[in-house]
Structure formats: C-alpha cells, structure tokens
Amino acid sequence: MSFVKGLKCRECAREYPTKLLAGCDECFGPLEVDYDYDAIRRSISRDTIESRSKSIWRYQELLPLDSKPVIGLGTGGTPLVRATRLGRVLGIDNLYLKNDSVNAPTLSFKDRVTAVAINKAIEFKLEAVGCASTGNLANSTAANAAAAGLPSFILVPENLEQAKITATSIYGARLFKVRGNYDDVNRLCTQIADRYPWGLVNVNLRPFYAEGSKTFGYEIAEQLGWRVPDAVVVPMAGGALISKIHKGFKELDRLGWLESPSNARIYGAQALGCNPIVDAVKRRTRDIRPVKPNTIAKSLAIGNPADGYFAAGIIAETGGWAEDVTDPEIVAGIRLLAETEGIFTETAGGVTVAVAKKLVEHAHIKWGDVTVLAITGNGLKTQDAVQLADAPVIEAKLAAFEAAIATRAGAVA
C-alpha cells in the first residue's frame, strides 16, 4: 500500500497526481513526492522497520511505489564503518564511513535511485528506460533494466572511463557516447524525454528516482541508533543527494523516530575543476554560476547542477559549509582511505575524504563531532585516476624475493 499523496513542485508548491512528469508545468521547478506522514506514523514504527531485511525496502512506506518491488531487492543496507584509523589522520574522534562502494548490484549509491525508478517504470508499464549519466547511473540503470527485462537507452559523455563503459554495455544496454560534457548529454536526454514515451530515470522519472537517495540518510540514522550525526560530508554533482539525505533526516524527525532532533550540519564536496555549488556557498548565495568541468572526478563533473540551488540552500540552512579540492588532493584522498580503512573508492570518494580533511583544518568539523563521510562509489571503476608504481617482477626463488624486499621494491611510490 502506498502513502504517496502526489507530486508537488519544490519551487511554487503546485500539486500534481502521481505520473510520469519531468518538472512543474508552470514554473519548471523540480517535483517532489509528497506523503501522508500521519498515516505512515500510525501504520509502522521503528520496530517494524528493524524486523525487516536489510535493504532499502525496509523503508518501503517512505518510498513511492504502489506495489511490491520486483527488482533491486538486494539494494542498500550497506555498512556504516567506524573509521578510527582515518579519523586519527583527519583529526575526528567519531568518524564513520557510509560505504556505498559495496552497494548492489553495481557498486555505487546510484543503485538506490535506479531500484526505485525502474520499479516505478514497471508500474507505469513503460516500454523502455534510459538516463543521462556520468557513469555510475549508467551502470546501475543498465543492470536494473536488464533485470526487469526492459530495453535501456543510455547517454554518457564521450570521455568517460572505460570501466564505466564496459560495465554499462555488458548488460545489453543501447549506449551512446555523446560529444561534449555531461551538461550536453543532459540537454539531449531532456529533449529525448520530451519526444519518446520512455522512462528517463533522471528526467521524467526523477521525482521517484530521487526518493531512493533518502535511504542513504535513513540508514545512517538507523545505524547510529536512530540518531543523526553532527556532520555529514557529501559529494555533489547535480546536488540531489545532499537534498535527499537532508529530507531523509527530516522525515525521520517528523515521524518521531529519532532519539534527538535532526540538526546535522551538512557539508558539500566538489572538485576544484567543477565547483559551481561550492562557489555559490562561498559567495553566500543559492544562485549557481555554471562552469565548464575539468577534473578527474568525472562522476561529479556537472557544470550546471540542476539541484545546486537547493543544495546551496540546505548547506547554509543547516550551518554547514562546502569546499573544493584539486585533482592531486583527490588522488591523495583515495589513497588515504584505502591505506587507512581498506576501502577503495572512486574519485568522488577521494573528493569527499580530501574535503573532510580541509573542513577539519578550517575548524568546520571538530574532534568530537560525530561525522559521516558519504562514500558513494567504487575505485575499481576509476582505476586510471590513480597512477601507482608497477609491481616488480621477480624470479620464483626465495633469494630473489629477499633481494627485492631489501631494496624496498614493491613499496608503493
């Protein structure tokens, strides 16, 4: 049973029935799913949720499906890792990592959003799905579309990492490399959504798709014992994740399920080579000036972030801040996380770790703050970003091994 009341414009509050719709017909603002929270409160409790299996569907009453999900059943329920060793390096005593680099089926937080969007596409009886993507969404849409038996049409920027291309094509997706950057891809995808009767997960399925991100916030709070952290550091591309983590915390608060009020400070992380939201936060405005991306963090390379206006607002409203980091700092962040916590994240995770370091240095995050870093993707997909020394080749003889370790051969450069 669904608790969805309908769709509502985030800008002008105009209401719409639940249907395939990209944005508000009046003001073009993005639409958001609206729920009957009183009915949800009467219907379920924390105990109900805790009794269910560990996936995003344990929060099904807060997700916009009308029927039981049929694909993506294993999505979510990723570990919240206590990161003592990384915390010592960064200067945070209570540091946690929300590790979506091991999400299912495609090793990124995007599995949460496509699980909701593709199930919704099935409910709407759509004949095909698709997306514009910087890679992770492409992988996830292709995989879940295959699982649903739906054809998928996927558009990515031409310069995407090979691993993300392979991990899309393998599912039988119709993949197109578009000349230009993500913003060009996105514009084309919006025009395709206008013309074809397909479900473009980040265009006309967007109101439903975006709801999947809330589960990232629900899980953090539940895993902390139904408490929100003092600080959360979130990577930003289009700016949607930060809004939805915030919405997730607020919903739990509204349902009376939190041990203490939801007052997390939310921090945004971007690469210096694509920092339009950080730039707005630092200018103390919500108005985004678009940029032309140039960074190794390709999954964050959105120069014209659709939700930037809201992301900048939430950061300011919660008392957070935003920072950007250089490409070498991103690589250092990836290596630091791998070497201290044994988690190999993609470039976006490197951005998050490096920004967290900067936020501590600038005293935005303090030693005692319960802090969560959003690790949203897996390093196996962006191996080209980290150039490590090749391993020495040795003879299969003990003497050769001992000679090699004596010269420190095999040590990481």
Added chain:
Amino acid sequence: MSQRVVIPAPLRRFTAGTDLVEVDATTLNEVLDKLEAKYPGIRGGICESSGSLRRFINIYVDGEDVRFLNDLATPVKDGTEVAIVPAIAGGL
C-alpha cells in the same frame, strides 16, 4: 535571417502544440520578443517579471548555454538554433 526555436513540452500550451517555431531576430532578447508577438504569454513562461531567465530554464544558442555567452543579449545569426530546455535533469 531566421532562427529555429525548439519549444519544450511545458511551453507548447502557448504554441498550440508546435515544438519548432521560426523567428527572425538578431539577438536572443529579440527572439523572445518575436515569440511573444506570435504566442502571447510565452515570454512569461520563460522569464521572470524582472526580465531575467527563470531559474529552472536553460537556453542554448547553437548548443551553448547562453550564460556562457551574453545571456539575453547573445547575438543570433541566420540558421541559428535556439533550444529552450527545462533545467530539471541531473546527477548525484
């Protein structure tokens, strides 16, 4: 001198359903004026009352976002394509 203007679905209520409109102008601002002359009310769907573009609308002149050009003062040539695209898609 004429330009093709691509009209997105939400604005086609002004254009009787047409998704491609030809106008004859020298700047983007004039393109919008000509559109308004043909389809009264459409400018209000694209711009705020202050005259600036609405927050959730992007306009591309031959594929380039006009905020990287000269906003509404961006010149248009014969054969230029002007695409009006809702800014509602996005990533992470």
